[in-house]
Amino acid sequence: MADPRFFVSPASYSLAQIAGKIGAELHVSSDADFVVSDVAALDVANAEHLSFLDNKKYKDQFSVTKAGACIVHPDMIEFAPEGLRLLLSPTPYKAYALAAQVFYPEQRPEPFISSLASVHPSAKIGDGCFVGDFVTVGAGAELGSGVWVESHAAIGAGVILADGVRVGNHATISHAIVGRGSRIYPGVRIGQDGFGFAIDPSGFVKVPQLGRVVIGDMVEIGANSTIDRGASGDTVIGSGSWIDNLVQIGHNVKIGRGCILVSQVGIAGSTEIGDFVVLAGQVGVAGHLKIGSMAKVAAKSGVTKNIPAKEEWMGYPAMPMKKYLRQSVYLSKAVERKKEGTNS
Numbered sequence: 001m002a003d004p005r006f007f008v009s010p011a012s013y014s015l016a017q018i019a020g021k022i023g024a025e026l027h028v029s030s031d032a033d034f035v036v037s038d039v040a041a042l043d044v045a046n047a048e049h050l051s052f053l054d055n056k057k058y059k060d061q062f063s064v065t066k067a068g069a070c071i072v073h074p075d076m077i078e079f080a081p082e083g084l085r086l087l088l089s090p091t092p093y094k095a096y097a098l099a100a101q102v103f104y105p106e107q108r109p110e111p112f113i114s115s116l117a118s119v120h121p122s123a124k125i126g127d128g129c130f131v132g133d134f135v136t137v138g139a140g141a142e143l144g145s146g147v148w149v150e151s152h153a154a155i156g157a158g159v160i161l162a163d164g165v166r167v168g169n170h171a172t173i174s175h176a177i178v179g180r181g182s183r184i185y186p187g188v189r190i191g192q193d194g195f196g197f198a199i200d201p202s203g204f205v206k207v208p209q210l211g212r213v214v215i216g217d218m219v220e221i222g223a224n225s226t227i228d229r230g231a232s233g234d235t236v237i238g239s240g241s242w243i244d245n246l247v248q249i250g251h252n253v254k255i256g257r258g259c260i261l262v263s264q265v266g267i268a269g270s271t272e273i274g275d276f277v278v279l280a281g282q283v284g285v286a287g288h289l290k291i292g293s294m295a296k297v298a299a300k301s302g303v304t305k306n307i308p309a310k311e312e313w314m315g316y317p318a319m320p321m322k323k324y325l326r327q328s329v330y331l332s333k334a335v336e337r338k339k340e341g342t343n344s
Contacts, residue, residue, distance in 0.1 A: 001105065002038075010103035012037040015069055018050065021086055022098040023070060027086035033121075034085055036068055048088075071095045083175035108148060126163070142178070156191065168223070173227040179217035181238060188226040193268050194235075194251025196270060207231060209251060216240070216257070222247065227326065229246035231269070256293060275307060 002010075016032035018227040019025060040049040042058060045067035052071040053062045059079055062070070071092045080086055087094035108330055109130045117135040119125065126145035131137065135149050138157035148156065148166040158175030161167070165178050168186035175191035184190065196207035211230020214241030220225070225243055228251040229235055235249065238257040248266045249255070255267075256275035264282045267273070271285050274293030278284070285303040292309025302316040315324040 007104055008107060010038055013102065015085060015087060015334065018099055018102065021102050022087070022089070024087040024089040024094045024095050027077065027088055031069070031085040035071065037101055039096070040067065042067065042070070050099060052092050052099075053219045054093040054096070062297075108146075114151075116297070134167075138174075150186070159191075162217070175211075176213040176215065178215045181217055182215055182219040182221070184221050185223040185225075185245070187224040188221050190221070192226065194231050196231045196251060196269070200215065211235065211252065213237070219243070225249075228253075228269075244281075250287065262299070266295075 006340045036050040042061040042065040045051040047068040051067040097205040113131040116133040119137040120139040123141045132151035144163035150169045154172040162180040163180040171188040198205040222245035223245040241259040251271035252270040262281040267288035278296045280299035298314030301318040314319040
């Protein structure tokens with residue numbers, strides 16, 4: 001249940017309406033007209049709420065829930081309490097996400113350009129944009145239709161934001177082209193200098209960073225993440241990729257489509273990552289490497305070698321997961337044998 005101080009109270013919907021919007025099926029057709037007014041977790045839901053079960057770990061909560069209706073996998077029907085109305089889906093969590101969007105659609109502000117914003121005369125602002133207080137939009141920048149820029153954000157000279165881009169408070173974007181519908185969360189830094197320098201006995205010599213950041217469509221970049229612009233070519237983030245908070249992406253990195261980078265991932269310069277790659281939390285990737293499409297890297301791993309497509313790696317240094325697990329078992333047994341030898 002959402003706090004009404006922060007979220008608009010939702011409208012009510014029948015289960016038939018919800019099922020149609022989320023691609024679920026009614027377990028009992030006579031439940032079609034039952035009305036729910038909100039979504040809630042299993043343990044706090046009441047008779048007016050729609051809940052869901054995705055993880056069998058919560059089967060006991062499911063069996064005693066007071067919810068009026070619940071989204072479940074067909075395999076869980078037998079554990080439902082008497083009287084609970086069911087919406088059946090092979091992917092209950094996705095179905096719940098879609099249902100929550102029905103109850104709580106994104107509340108976009110009315111088109112508005114604040115008198116406190118600083119918009120350069122040569123900048124182009126599309127139809128239906130919202131530009132908040134103390135936003136700066138630099139010379140030659142272009143904002144497509146329906147762009148939403150929250151207060152204190154800085155859009156640098158020449159930056160292009162395609163239709164429907166949302167930029168959060170205090171984010172800064174320079175030397176970048178951002179694709180349609182992408183969302184930049186508060187505090188994000190895009191397009192700053194990469195960490196490029198030559199080492200000389202007399203001191204460091206900075207290498208000018210002359211590239212851009214090119215971000216595809218429908219990309220999400222989490223709060224306080226940073227993406228350096230390229231040193232010569234571009235830093236590229238493929239369409240549909242989702243980047244969590246506090247992620248660092250170095251200059252000239254190429255990230256494919258549909259990738260997931262979890263919090264505190266760090267990727268050094270010129271590394272190339274394929275499509276649909278998953279890097280779990282705190283993964284570190286050295287520079288000039290290649291990670292193949294659909295590869296997965298477990299949390300806290302340190303990647304120092306190329307990873308072939310579709311493989312799962314873990315450890316520090318990272319290695320194929322099965323190899324790492326075998327080594328872990330071997331070392332554990334070796335330690336036990338040593339202890340037994342010492343005790344004898």
